[in-house]
Amino acid sequence: MSNPARRTAFFISGSTGITAETLGHSLLTQFPDAKVHGVRLPFVTDRERAQDCARQIRAAAERDRVRPIVFSTLVDPQIIDALRVADALYIDLFDQFIGPLESELQMQASHIAGLSHGMASSGNYQARIEAINYAMAHDDGVSSDNGLDAADVILVGVSRSGKTPTSLYLAMQFGIKAANYPLIPEDFERNRLPGAIAPHRGKLFGLTIAPERLALIREERRPGSQYASLPNCRHETTAAQKMMRREGIPWIDSTTKSIEEISATIMQAIDLEGHAW
Amino acid sequence: MSNPARRTAFFISGSTGITAETLGHSLLTQFPDAKVHGVRLPFVTDRERAQDCARQIRAAAERDRVRPIVFSTLVDPQIIDALRVADALYIDLFDQFIGPLESELQMQASHIAGLSHGMASSGNYQARIEAINYAMAHDDGVSSDNGLDAADVILVGVSRSGKTPTSLYLAMQFGIKAANYPLIPEDFERNRLPGAIAPHRGKLFGLTIAPERLALIREERRPGSQYASLPNCRHETTAAQKMMRREGIPWIDSTTKSIEEISATIMQAIDLEGHAW
Incomplete structure (x- = not known):
C-alpha cells in the first residue's frame, strides 16, 4: 500500500x-x-x-x-x-x-513477571554494575597500571573512534570490564605503544574509523581546529592502523557499525564468551 | 525432575x-x-x-x-x-x-538480517551516542549551567545511590540526556538544593537507598571511613529524602531495583515517552 x-x-x-x-x-x-x-x-x-x-x-x-x-x-x-x-x-x-x-x-513455567530485567534475575547483575564503574574509572587512558590488570579488554584507537560508548556497552550489556586507551600523535612519533598498555597486548582490541567520518565528528567538538582537519585525521588513522598491524592487535573499522555490532564482534574475536550467562 | x-x-x-x-x-x-x-x-x-x-x-x-x-x-x-x-x-x-x-x-517482510541493532535501523542511533557522551560529560555534578539546560532529566541523590549507572542506561537504551548531580553534606547543612540544579527543578528525579545497603557499597570504596559509616549513611539518606520531599522532587528507592527497573520507572514518572521510537 x-x-x-x-x-x-x-x-x-x-x-x-x-x-x-x-x-x-x-x-x-x-x-x-x-x-x-x-x-x-x-x-x-x-x-x-x-x-x-x-x-x-x-x-x-x-x-x-x-x-x-x-x-x-x-x-x-x-x-x-x-x-x-x-x-x-x-x-x-x-x-x-x-x-x-x-x-x-519437563518443567512448569513460574509465570512470575519481571524476572529477566530485575536485580534477582541474574547472578551477574552486580558484575554488570561493577563493570560499568570500571569502564567509567578507566575511560580515555585514566587508570593506573594495576587498574588495567583487571581489564577483560582494553580498547585502543585515535581520539573519537568510538572507544568510550563501546566500552560502556560491553560493560552494561555483558558485564565485561572494558578499559579504553587513546592512541595519540606522540605515540606515533615515538612509534611505540603507550607504556601503560604495552604489557597487556593480549587484551588489546583496536577501533579505527574512516578519516572523513572522524573529521566530521571532531569538527563538532573543536570547529576549525588542526585536530579536526581532514589531513590530520588521515594521518592519525593511517598511523594508528600501521601500529596496530605491526603490534598484531586485532581491530575493526567502526565507521558504519553500531556499538552493538562492534561489541558483538569484539566478543567473538577475543574469547569473552565466558561472559555468557 | x-x-x-x-x-x-x-x-x-x-x-x-x-x-x-x-x-x-x-x-x-x-x-x-x-x-x-x-x-x-x-x-x-x-x-x-x-x-x-x-x-x-x-x-x-x-x-x-x-x-x-x-x-x-x-x-x-x-x-x-x-x-x-x-x-x-x-x-x-x-x-x-x-x-x-x-x-x-498487508506488507511483505524484508527478510534482511541485522536491521534492529545496526546503525541504519533507527534514526535515533546518533541520538543515543550523543546521549552517552552527554551523560559522561555531566556525571557527578560535572557540568556548566548551560550544560544542564540540555538535560532531559537530572538525577539527584547522595553519593553511591545509583545515579551514574542509571544515567548511562537511560542514555544508552533510550537516547535520554541524563545528567546526575550529587547531594552532599554541605547541601544538607545549608538546607538548600545545590545552586546549579535549583533552576531545573522540573527535570529533577531523586534516587534514595537504604542506609544499610549504602554503607556496604561505600565500605568497599573507602573501608573504615566516616563516609561509609552506617550513622553517616543514615544521616545523609534521611536528610536527602527530607530535602526531596520538601522540594517536591519525585524519587524512588533504588535498594532492590535494577537499573532497568529504575529507568523504566523514571520514564513513566516524568514524561519522557516522546523518546519511544
Missing part, C-alpha cells in the same frame, strides 16, 4: 517492558515502510492497570482508524484476560513459546 | 544476536530450576556459517546427552534450512510472528 495508516504499537509487560520492546522493534524493522508509533506500558501488575491498557488500546484504534499491534510479555493469565478485551493483533512472547519449552524441559 | 541435565541454549542471529539472547533469556528465566548454559552465535550470514552452527548444536547434544534449545532470529530461509539439519528445540522469533504481522500490515 502506498500510503498506509499510521498505527500504534504497544509494548506491554509486567516488568520493565524491555523484552517486549526489543521483540517488537526487531519484528517491526522487518517492515521498513510501516508507519508505526511505539508506546511503552511497563509494570502492568494487576487487573486495574490491564484494564487501563485496554482503554489505551481502544483509544489508539479509534484515533488511528486501524487496530493496534500489542507486543506482550505478560505471564499472569488473569492480567492477560483483562487486557485482551481490546481488539488488537497480539504478539505474545510467552503465549507462543512457553508451551514448547515446558514440554522440552 | 530433581536432577535435570545441563542443557545448552544457543542464541543464533544474522546480526548481533542481542534480540535472540534477550528473547531466550526472558523465556528461560521462567524456568529458574533449569540448568542451562548459553552460547552466542552472532553474524550467521551464510550457509557455511550455518553449517558450522549445526555442527556445534550436534556437539552440544552429544556432550549434554539432551538436545539443545535454539533461540533464533534468522530471517534468510536458505540459512535457516542449513541450520535446521541439527536436532534441537527451535524457538524462532520470525518464524512464529512474521506471518501474522504480514497479514495485519
Whole structure:
C-alpha cells in the first residue's frame, strides 16, 4: 500500500517492558515502510492497570482508524484476560513459546513477571554494575597500571573512534570490564605503544574509523581546529592502523557499525564468551 | 525432575544476536530450576556459517546427552534450512510472528538480517551516542549551567545511590540526556538544593537507598571511613529524602531495583515517552 495508516504499537509487560520492546522493534524493522508509533506500558501488575491498557488500546484504534499491534510479555493469565478485551493483533512472547519449552524441559513455567530485567534475575547483575564503574574509572587512558590488570579488554584507537560508548556497552550489556586507551600523535612519533598498555597486548582490541567520518565528528567538538582537519585525521588513522598491524592487535573499522555490532564482534574475536550467562 | 541435565541454549542471529539472547533469556528465566548454559552465535550470514552452527548444536547434544534449545532470529530461509539439519528445540522469533504481522500490515517482510541493532535501523542511533557522551560529560555534578539546560532529566541523590549507572542506561537504551548531580553534606547543612540544579527543578528525579545497603557499597570504596559509616549513611539518606520531599522532587528507592527497573520507572514518572521510537 502506498500510503498506509499510521498505527500504534504497544509494548506491554509486567516488568520493565524491555523484552517486549526489543521483540517488537526487531519484528517491526522487518517492515521498513510501516508507519508505526511505539508506546511503552511497563509494570502492568494487576487487573486495574490491564484494564487501563485496554482503554489505551481502544483509544489508539479509534484515533488511528486501524487496530493496534500489542507486543506482550505478560505471564499472569488473569492480567492477560483483562487486557485482551481490546481488539488488537497480539504478539505474545510467552503465549507462543512457553508451551514448547515446558514440554522440552519437563518443567512448569513460574509465570512470575519481571524476572529477566530485575536485580534477582541474574547472578551477574552486580558484575554488570561493577563493570560499568570500571569502564567509567578507566575511560580515555585514566587508570593506573594495576587498574588495567583487571581489564577483560582494553580498547585502543585515535581520539573519537568510538572507544568510550563501546566500552560502556560491553560493560552494561555483558558485564565485561572494558578499559579504553587513546592512541595519540606522540605515540606515533615515538612509534611505540603507550607504556601503560604495552604489557597487556593480549587484551588489546583496536577501533579505527574512516578519516572523513572522524573529521566530521571532531569538527563538532573543536570547529576549525588542526585536530579536526581532514589531513590530520588521515594521518592519525593511517598511523594508528600501521601500529596496530605491526603490534598484531586485532581491530575493526567502526565507521558504519553500531556499538552493538562492534561489541558483538569484539566478543567473538577475543574469547569473552565466558561472559555468557 | 530433581536432577535435570545441563542443557545448552544457543542464541543464533544474522546480526548481533542481542534480540535472540534477550528473547531466550526472558523465556528461560521462567524456568529458574533449569540448568542451562548459553552460547552466542552472532553474524550467521551464510550457509557455511550455518553449517558450522549445526555442527556445534550436534556437539552440544552429544556432550549434554539432551538436545539443545535454539533461540533464533534468522530471517534468510536458505540459512535457516542449513541450520535446521541439527536436532534441537527451535524457538524462532520470525518464524512464529512474521506471518501474522504480514497479514495485519498487508506488507511483505524484508527478510534482511541485522536491521534492529545496526546503525541504519533507527534514526535515533546518533541520538543515543550523543546521549552517552552527554551523560559522561555531566556525571557527578560535572557540568556548566548551560550544560544542564540540555538535560532531559537530572538525577539527584547522595553519593553511591545509583545515579551514574542509571544515567548511562537511560542514555544508552533510550537516547535520554541524563545528567546526575550529587547531594552532599554541605547541601544538607545549608538546607538548600545545590545552586546549579535549583533552576531545573522540573527535570529533577531523586534516587534514595537504604542506609544499610549504602554503607556496604561505600565500605568497599573507602573501608573504615566516616563516609561509609552506617550513622553517616543514615544521616545523609534521611536528610536527602527530607530535602526531596520538601522540594517536591519525585524519587524512588533504588535498594532492590535494577537499573532497568529504575529507568523504566523514571520514564513513566516524568514524561519522557516522546523518546519511544
